[in-house]
Amino acid sequence: MMSTQWFVRIQPLAQKALEAVRTGQIKIVPEHFEKVYYHWLENIEDWCISRQLWWGHRIPAWVHQDGRIYVGKNPPTGNGWIPEEDVLDTWFSSGLWPFSTLGWPQDTPDLARFYPTSIMETGYDILFFWVARMIMMGLWFTGEAPFHTVYLHGLVRDKYGRKISKTLGNVIDPLELVEKFGTDPLRFALVTSGTAGNDVNLDLEWVEYGRNFLNKVWQMTNFVTSNLDGDLPKGVPAPSELDLPSRWVMSRLNRLIKTVQYLFDTYQYGEAGRQIRTFLWDEVAPWYLEISKHPLYNGTDAEKITARRVLVHVMDISLRLLHPFMPFATEEMWSYLPHDGEALIIAKWAEADEQYIDDEAELQMNVLMDMVRQIRDIRNNQYDIPPSKKLSAIVAPGKHRDNIKQYAYVFARLCNIDHITLLDDDAPAPEEVASGVVSDVTVYLPLKGMIDVDAEIERLNKEREKLEAQIAKTQGMLNNEGFVSRAKPEVVERERVHLAELQASLSQITEQLSRLKG
CATH class of the missing domain: 1.10.730.10 (Isoleucyl-tRNA Synthetase; Domain 1)
Structure with a gap:
């Protein structure tokens, strides 16, 4: 049924709101929603703001029995005036929220402190219905944008990506x-x-x-x-x-x-x-x-x-x-x-x-942590040794001798190693052991009677293949003149150090295989 409605000529307000985003006064995150915002406001039409509801903000209008219409803050004088029964669209009321709740139009302390605010967070589905209205109203009535950033979150769906609905029976009650x-x-x-x-x-x-x-x-x-x-x-x-x-x-x-x-x-x-x-x-x-x-x-x-x-x-x-x-x-x-x-x-x-x-502390600590991981892998994944069983370890420490000696308690607490023997630099590798390599450190676990030589050879061969692939990839990068000339010097140097570490690990694994094969 056709009825008389109240409208706002919204284009002048929309132009201010468009300009605020285009000039960067307001930022929308993520940025691609700016296109949605522009589309709405560039094609906006007069806004019907009247609603036939039992509740809402009154439209400040009165209609006389003779057909005259009066709009104002205060009721008109004289008899025969009937208050408008329609109420404002809820989005009109919501658009006033950032400043109307702070005492506007009076210049209150709350308004001075809290308007404008910083970030507005809401769902992308009401970018036009609410966010754009707040921006238009704020700029028009106060001369300031209500916030400098709009952060939009997505909708909550079920774990399969379906919209939550009673029909599907996938409603999630928070x-x-x-x-x-x-x-x-x-x-x-x-x-x-x-x-x-x-x-x-x-x-x-x-x-x-x-x-x-x-x-x-x-x-x-x-x-x-x-x-x-x-x-x-x-x-x-x-x-x-x-x-x-x-x-x-x-x-x-x-x-x-x-x-x-x-x-x-x-x-x-x-x-x-x-x-x-x-x-x-x-x-x-x-x-x-x-x-x-x-x-x-x-x-x-x-x-x-x-x-x-x-x-x-x-x-x-x-x-x-x-x-x-x-x-x-x-x-x-x-x-x-x-x-x-x-x-x-x-x-x-x-x-x-x-x-x-501290880069150096992280590097040194990572060596100790990787040693723990290697020992745990040998214990838990390769030989299924009960965690409660204490083991001793023999370590060829490379350049990490002092740290391994000082922090030997780390291995006692984290992988139940009750004693560590540090080999001299020129000492031969022990026999009948399982081993792991970390940087230039080799960890040996004496497992006499518990080691499967064939399984250990198979593991080392796989590790060697992986290292050879990593070395080939890194060498390819360093042999690429385009990479060396364009990359930052520290990046190139880091790759060279990485290559040296990979080559050191490969050398140690090759030696271990040689010993196991006799």
């Missing part, structure tokens, strides 16, 4: 997920499962994975707090006062801070969350926390204090980084750590300290 897994795991799963502007295929396994990750962080925090004894000096010791594992974890932490800040600055929030999870779950928990048990339980008083300070610092900064993703649990965990301030939500954001970024 309250049920919160009840089952918790609020923070659901939040973490949603943020880390997608990228800007792309739909999220929500798999409940991801939410469960988020809960498991949260449990791990809780256990890590509990480990740190349960090993505190009295007050600690504030801050973390200088790099020169730290042992290799502590220098390594501090370097990794400060690299993480830089990475997360870059990802936040470029609106890659999902990847930032994934990087934080990887650091805590794959680096701190299985490596540094386990290694720290040696100074905590067997070290001097000074070593214990240093380990505690590093542990507290690593967890404190990690919780600050994780807080935007898991606000409730991190707030609770942080409250148990030694800290300054009332709450994590208002604590200072983490900033990288360049003095702790």
Whole structure:
């Protein structure tokens, strides 16, 4: 049925909104949605703003019995005026939200402080219905854009990518997920499962994975707090006062801070969350926390204090980084750590300290970690030796003799090696052993009576083939004049060092095969 409606001539407002994005005053993330925005506003028509609903903002109009129409802030004088019964379109009301809620049109302290804001986050499906209306209204009524960036997330779909609907029977009730897994795991799963502007295929396994990750962080925090004894000096010791594992974890932490800040600055929030999870779950928990048990339980008083300070610092900064993703649990965990301030939500954001970024410490620690991986592989995958069985190791240490000697306890704690014998540089390789090669280090595990010589020869042949393929690839790059001339000098040098390491590993494997074959 045809009826009289109220319209707004919207083109003048749309022109201001178009100009704001074209000139860069407002940025839309991801950028390809700018085309959608332009299409809507360049083809916009007069906007019907009246709705026949029981609720909503009143249209400030009155109709006289004789047909006259009055629009104004205050009712007209005289008799015979009837208030307009239609209400404003909800998107008209929503478009006023950024400033109308702050006391506008009065010049209030809230308006001065909070308008304009910084980033507007919403779904791409209402880019025109809401975002464009807020921009048009804000520019027209206040002369300022309501925000400088629009970040658009995708729609939530089921794990197969289907739209959620009652017909398909795939409705996901967030309250049920919160009840089952918790609020923070659901939040973490949603943020880390997608990228800007792309739909999220929500798999409940991801939410469960988020809960498991949260449990791990809780256990890590509990480990740190349960090993505190009295007050600690504030801050973390200088790099020169730290042992290799502590220098390594501090370097990794400060690299993480830089990475997360870059990802936040470029609106890659999902990847930032994934990087934080990887650091805590794959680096701190299985490596540094386990290694720290040696100074905590067997070290001097000074070593214990240093380990505690590093542990507290690593967890404190990690919780600050994780807080935007898991606000409730991190707030609770942080409250148990030694800290300054009332709450994590208002604590200072983490900033990288360049003095702790240490390439050499990471390189040296990676050698020790790769040695642990090699020993575990020999024990668990090649010979199925029970983890509880203590083994001894013989090591040709190459240029890493001092570190292997100083940090022999790492192998005792992480792969149950109770004794390490370091060979002289010119010493012959032992017989009847399983071996692993890391850089210029060779690890031998005496396995007399437990080694299958044929299986070991087969493994070494496969390793040799893999190394030969890597050497051929790297040599091809270095023989390519185009690569050498265009790449940065440090990149070329890194490839040359990598080639030398591969060749050293191949030489050692060739020698091992020769010994096994007699």
